[in-house]
Amino acid sequence: MSPVTHLLTGWLTAHTADLSRRDRALVTLSGVVPDIDALGVLVELATKNTSTPLYWWSYYHHVLCHNLGFALVLATAVILLAVRRWMTVLLALAAFHLHLLADLVGSKGLDGYQWPIPYLLPFSNRWQLTWDGQWGLNAWPNILLTALFLVVTLYLACKRGYSPLELISKKTDNAFVAALRRRFGAPAGYSKQQIT
Numbered sequence: 001m002s003p004v005t006h007l008l009t010g011w012l013t014a015h016t017a018d019l020s021r022r023d024r025a026l027v028t029l030s031g032v033v034p035d036i037d038a039l040g041v042l043v044e045l046a047t048k049n050t051s052t053p054l055y056w057w058s059y060y061h062h063v064l065c066h067n068l069g070f071a072l073v074l075a076t077a078v079i080l081l082a083v084r085r086w087m088t089v090l091l092a093l094a095a096f097h098l099h100l101l102a103d104l105v106g107s108k109g110l111d112g113y114q115w116p117i118p119y120l121l122p123f124s125n126r127w128q129l130t131w132d133g134q135w136g137l138n139a140w141p142n143i144l145l146t147a148l149f150l151v152v153t154l155y156l157a158c159k160r161g162y163s164p165l166e167l168i169s170k171k172t173d174n175a176f177v178a179a180l181r182r183r184f185g186a187p188a189g190y191s192k193q194q195i196t
Contacts, residue, residue, distance in 0.1 A: 001103060005142065005145060006031050006032040008149035008150060008164070009031045009102060010028040010032055012156075013028075013094055017087050019083075019084060020084070022081070023084055025166075025167050027088060028095070028164065028167060030092035030095040031098060033065065034065040034103075035099075037064040037065040038061050044058060062103065063121065066099075066103065066118070066119075067122070068123065071096050071097075074092060078092040104134070105131065106137070106145075107135075108134040109136075109137065110137065114130045116128040117130075157177050163176055163177060
């Protein structure tokens with residue numbers, strides 16, 4: 001699925017518990033960080049017409065960060081950085097695994113290639129996860145899920161007073177939530193002074 005869908009999935013996962021801004025960020029990023037191995041596409045594109053092209057995306061996407069070993073590294077980082085350590089690490093691992101599930105269900109390339117997920121790496125290369133019914137990246141179910149997650153995210157932003165924009169800037173997030181509340185209304189119990 002797209003990184004936007006993964007980000008929204010992580011964000012919604014973070015909303016299943018009462019977490020601090022930092023912990024919400026950790027869970028949200030855990031839902032999208034496995035795709036950091038896709039940055040190899042930049043190197044691959046830059047070297048494709050050279051005498052020694054580097055196939056970092058073709059060989060390593062869904063390999064380096066879509067596995068149990070990376071999940072353990074991620075869990076260690078989250079537990080060291082979180083305020084509510086155990087709750088945050090559990091939700092971060094849930095967001096990570098939802099990322100893998102989403103990729104398993106809806107990440108078939110335009111050329112029909114299914115990116116297998118070598119879940120047991122680096123401990124074993126024996127279990128390569130694929131699904132014959134995998135949707136294409138541009139398939140309608142992916143678009144529908146992204147739209148649904150976006151609507152729920154906007155609803156929660158209106159209701160709770162923060163959105164994924166808080167990951168970038170609290171000031172921008174406050175302005176965005178205020179605009180949402182002016183447009184769609186504030187939840188019960190909020191005064192107009194709180195909206196602005």
